[in-house]
Amino acid sequence: MSQIAITVDGQPQSVAADQRPTHLFAENKEIVVCKINGVLRDLWTDLSEGDVVESVSISSPEGLAVLRHSTAHVMAQAVQQVFAQTRLGIGPPITDGFYYDFDPQVPFTPDDLEKVESAMRKIVKEGQRFRRRVTSETEALVELAHEPYKCELIGLKGPAGEEASVEVGGSELTIYDNLGRDGQPVWSDLCRGPHLPSTKHIPAFKLMRTAGAYWRGSEKNPMLQRIYGTAWPSQDELNAYLELLAEAEKRDHRRLGQELDLFSFPEEIGSGLAVFHPKGGIIRRAMEDYSRKRHEDEGYEFVYSPHLTKAALFQKSGHLDWYSEGMYPPMIMDEELHADGTIKRPGQQYYMKPMNCPFHNLIFQSRGRSYRELPLRLFEFGTVYRYEKSGVLHGITRARGFTQDDAHIYCTKDQMPGELDSLLTFVLNLLRDYGLEDFYLELSTRNPEKSVGADEDWEEATEALRKAALAQNLELVLDEGGAAFYGPKISVQAKDAIGRTWQMSTIQVDFQLPQRFELEYAAADGSRQRPVMIHRALFGSIERFFGVLTEHYSGAFPPWLAPVQAIAIPVADVYTDYLIDVVKQLKAAGIRADIDASDDRMQKKVRNAQMQKIPFMLIAGEEDMKAGAVSFRYRNGDQKNGVPIKDAIAEISQAVSDRVQV
């Protein structure tokens, strides 16, 4: 047997020519795939002289993707075993798992998932080898004649891997065969690979749910049935993932909104339209009050605008042309009809506002503006209504009526970079005050085919945004071509307590509206100039931010936001009067305090307060009363006994004014 010289994980080696990576890494079961000359390949790939081979562990991002992709294959094989007439769509790995789209004869039921899962376990146990086979377009079309969706993909495989996906793309068309114990193919799928060496390298997986999904992601296409699954390098990691999902469910703002009596969606009002209950109202007002104060300090001026407007305003802004399907339909007022039903006098159309900017532009325009007034920063808690498609509504984070903390900044071109820079700093600091700490930024740039405005304006604004972003020393992700047609934007992405990312604030430069509204100011030389307009929202929507904070804190709001900051619990009835007096003192100090004077046992009251996630419990019995003190129980179960009333008030007040979490 001849020898070839190769490099394995940086070490030069001479190996027999029939050796494959699977042999090189045979001792390490963690190695499930490899890179040959920088390209991710199967461990069964033939090696040639001079190849540089790098091992890829199942726990690396690339290894995980291969694991999940291979598990998707196993699922597809199992589905076709259980439901023979099912046609295949696509099945890529995704974050934390995979999916595969199918066109079954009848949609899957939860029972079906169990059947598929047990068929999968058999396949995994059998240890079927994944074998890569190069084919041609013609051959593949014959072989896969019974898989119409696969044939469509083959047809889409343009030159040089255009439309590349996990199925097709790259220079070759390949099919992966799953080989049974006897080495004969038992199942095949059009696929680019690579894959695990065999199905027994799948340590832990679970099918999660079924869902509908449009073929190739377009609502014009037929809807397929998608099965989502997850796969992990070990059972422990799978369990940890399932626990994370359970934790996320526990902190779901819709559930907590109910449990903590914060808000609800009465059916009588309509989908996506929330009412805030007193406790939710306290949180919301605390959020708003603080935001107001900070905006005031930052030089914003507060304005108000109506919820309704005549159609002309949104015609002028262009919203009726582009977004009318996202708006509530018009109300027609003062129309007069003839007896035969024909129109005698046409009525006026009024719309609920889906955004506030046109109103702010009218305020800008209400009189002549001088450069001395700029930057002019107009702020409003503006409630808007958008007719979101029924399927997208999600609690309070995606609703049909919501309130934006909306501001528009009108400034000169020269002022724009400085304004963007200070704005971004302001935004991030304010988010930090609300308890979010972990951010990255996303810069959305121009899509040349869908945009208006001069190239140099875009260039200038994009650079100003980029500079402002870089100055924050945060990770900056480029969203190429992701800008709205009217200008580039930066969005702030925040990670919550369990690592989920939420898009929070946006800062957007607009070249379109100042033009459509013909906004002008008088410059120092007396000429008339068009201002630059910056849209920005910190919370995006107050309701949405409320929902995000609820999930971030899991309902255990920091004292400054908590609806009830302290609750007094007497050990027995006879100490109630003493605590009523303590609560009076707390209230006098501006603390939202209450007493639980019900018939319940003290232990029950502690439990209730704990479930309401009240930050401070103040307990008093004989000892405390004699000493003029109270005993703290904190949310984490810790206690501090015999605290003089004055000290207790000071401690709570301090926690509130510092806006710390406890």
Place this chain on the structure above:
RNA sequence: GCCUCCUUAGCUCAGUGGUAGAGCAGCUCACUUGUAAUGAGCAGGUCAUCCGUUCAAAUCGGAUAGGGGGCUCCA
């Protein structure tokens, strides 16, 4: 909007063709115990709504409304 699942007491849920059940919450009474559930009793539902099938419907079928999970969308 599309696919799919769901809707029973204030909340969480049992109940798959023979005219409704539990726990918690609520109310009443008794009890008063130092850090996560005291006990007893009472009350509470035209089984989301409407239409149909059936001798008989919470249960089967359809429509509507609301909700969950996805897809598409998010100015």
